[in-house]
Each structure stands twice: as structure tokens, then as C-alpha cells.
Amino acid sequence: MTDATLLRHQRWMALALDLATQAGEAGEVPVGAVVVDAQDRILAQAANRRETDGDPTAHAEVLALRAAGQSLGHWHLAGCTLYVTLEPCPMCAGAIILSRIGLLVYGAEDAKAGAVRSVLNLPDSAASNHRLAVLGGILGVPCGQQLQTWFAQRRKEC
Numbered sequence: 611m612t613d614a615t616l617l618r619h620q621r622w623m624a625l626a627l628d629l630a631t632q633a634g635e636a637g638e639v640p641v642g643a644v645v646v647d648a649q650d651r652i653l654a655q656a657a658n659r660r661e662t663d664g665d666p667t668a669h670a671e672v673l674a675l676r677a678a679g680q681s682l683g684h685w686h687l688a689g690c691t692l693y694v695t696l697e698p699c700p701m702c703a704g705a706i707i708l709s710r711i712g713l714l715v716y717g718a719e720d721a722k723a724g725a726v727r728s729v730l731n732l733p734d735s736a737a738s739n740h741r742l743a744v745l746g747g748i749l750g751v752p753c754g755q756q757l758q759t760w761f762a763q764r765r766k767e768c
């Protein structure tokens with residue numbers, strides 16, 4: 611990967627981290643997601659809203675994919691890149707695969723529910739009808755620290 615490509619990925623992940631911060635401040639698990647098109651223009655951005663919306667599917671990735679599809683006028687997101695601060699869960703990994711996104715870039719691994727590389731590998735499974743390109747670990751340390759700090763604070767409050 612070139613330095614310019616790494617910097618581009620880091621720039622978009624930093625925006626996803628900002629969205630995650632906003633989610634955490636709103637009482638949501640701090641996860642943010644951004645979708646950009648092939649010309650590196652932002653199509654959608656979202657943060658977790660499960661608590662706010664009372665919706666178990668309101669994960670940042672799903673919300674960002676929905677908004678990107680609406681922005682483009684179709685569900686097929688080939689050529690787009692999804693940036694998300696945490697490795698997607700099984701639900702989100704399935705939605706990402708079904709969207710035909712061109713590239714998934716995530717920050718921190720999820721050792722409990724990661725469905726892209728850590729616990730499961732849905733993109734490379736026989737059940738996947740799309741070969742998803744994946745790049746993990748972009749700003750992984752700050753993404754992971756943000757989640758650890760948020761959960762530690764929540765445990766103190768209980």
C-alpha cells in the first residue's frame with residue numbers, strides 16, 4: 611500500500627472515529643461508519659443508534675449502507691469503500707456482503723463478535739456470494755482504545 615493510500619484510509623477512518631465519539635456521548639456503543647465512492651467522495655456517514663432509535667439493526671454500518679444506497683439510487687455499492695471503527699458483527703458483515711461494497715476497511719478487531727476475520731470469516735465462507743476485499747487495522751489502536759475506555763466508564767457507572 612502506498613503512503614498516499616494509507617493516508618486516505620486514515621483520513622476517512624478519523625472521520626468514522628469522530629462519529630463514534632458522538633455515538634458514545636449519546637449513550638451508544640461508540641462505532642462510526644463512512645461510505646465513500648470510487649472518486650473518494652463521501653456518500654454516507656452514520657454512528658450507532660440502537661438505543662436512540664430502539665432498533666436492534668441500527669448499527670453504524672447498516673445505517674451508512676442504507677444512506678449510501680439512497681444517495682446513489684440503488685443498493686449495489688461496487689466501487690465504494692466502507693470505513694468502520696470496529697470489525698463488523700455477523701449481521702453487518704452479511705449486509706456488507708449483500709451490498710457488493712468494493713472494499714471494507716475497519717479499525718479495531720472484535721474478538722467477541724467479529725465476523726470478518728476475528729471470530730468468523732463470512733466474506734470468505736461458502737455462504738458468501740461476493741468476494742469482499744478487506745483491510746483491517748487502520749487506526750486500530752485508537753479505535754480499540756475508544757471502545758475500551760467507553761466500556762470501562764460504563765462499568766464504573768453501574
